[in-house]
Amino acid sequence: MQILIAEEQLRETVDRLARQIEEAYSGRSLTIIGLLLGSVVFLADLVRKIGLPYELEMVSSRQPMGNSGRPGPLVINPDVLAPIVEGRDVLVVKDIFDTGETFWELIPQLDDLGAARVRSAVLLVKQGRRRTPIQPDFRGFEIPDRFVVGYGMDHLGKYRHLPYIAALEPAELVAEPES
Ligand code: IMP
Numbered sequence: 001m002q003i004l005i006a007e008e009q010l011r012e013t014v015d016r017l018a019r020q021i022e023e024a025y026s027g028r029s030l031t032i033i034g035l036l037l038g039s040v041v042f043l044a045d046l047v048r049k050i051g052l053p054y055e056l057e058m059v060s061s062r063q064p065m066g067n068s069g070r071p072g073p074l075v076i077n078p079d080v081l082a083p084i085v086e087g088r089d090v091l092v093v094k095d096i097f098d099t100g101e102t103f104w105e106l107i108p109q110l111d112d113l114g115a116a117r118v119r120s121a122v123l124l125v126k127q128g129r130r131r132t133p134i135q136p137d138f139r140g141f142e143i144p145d146r147f148v149v150g151y152g153m154d155h156l157g158k159y160r161h162l163p164y165i166a167a168l169e170p171a172e173l174v175a176e177p178e179s
């Protein structure tokens with residue numbers, strides 16, 4: 001594997017994103033919604049740096065995916081989300097912006113629950129992969145179109161513990177078992 005983003009760069013960028021989020025949401029009623037599972041490490045670091053009150057919820061949505069796998073459908077629970085979304089400024093937080101399909105599916109559902117405004121924050125934006133008109137509002141790093149792991153992100157359940165972000169080599173991208 002090849003290290004793309006070292007720990008110190010991650011810290012600096014998480015700090016920068018937290019400052020941008022504080023500026024954008026100062027005086028607003030902020031609800032943060034994290035997308036499980038790959039975002040948990042980023043989310044935990046980010047929210048500790050945001051010096052504003054917020055409501056927090058997680059959306060556990062997709063089936064695990066490998067290098068070629070298609071993620072499963074998003075499932076949200078409107079009863080849980082409606083009370084913290086209606087009339088509030090919602091920030092959806094995610095590890096990687098890849099095709100944009102997750103946000104494309106989720107953001108209209110949050111609008112339907114009566115959010116005042118929905119924006120998004122992502123740690124990584126993969127170049128040349130976007131397949132939807134959507135663009136994330138708060139962006140950490142632009143990365144090349146390679147499969148990355150570490151800092152909470154996995155390949156078939158592995159590598160989440162790495163404190164940096166690394167790109168896997170083709171030989172490390174073993175095929176996903178047939179299900
Ligand atoms: P979307 O295509 O923007 O909807 O993102 C799909 C999801 O696929 C991301 O949130 C990640 O969980 C996962 N994903 C996409 N690319 C990678 C990668 O390089 N490493 C690990 N997970 C990835």
Ligand code: MG
Nearest residue numbers: 038064065154
């Ligand atoms: Mg994954």
